[in-house]
Amino acid sequence: MVAEDLLVAEQEMLVFVSVWLDPDTDDETAARCSSREATRNALREAVAGRDAADASRLVAQRDRLAHPFYGGN
Secondary structure (H helix, E strand, O other), rough: OOOOOOOOOOOOOOOOOOOOOOOOOOOOHHHHHHHHHHHHHHHHHHOOOOOHHHHHHHOOOOOOOOOEEEEOO
């Protein structure tokens, strides 16, 4: 994301990225491209910030939000 000027290459910043990959995928290139796009979108949002109303809505709904691939508590 440094190449796209989203982040500055420096020693003071640490970025963690967690990407879920479907183990049944048969197209490694598509998986790489979609993972890169998801990371890019997350970094853009982190840099630009999230709309305060959207953030408040997510906080208010946090106990009802669910992920289609995670069924745990």
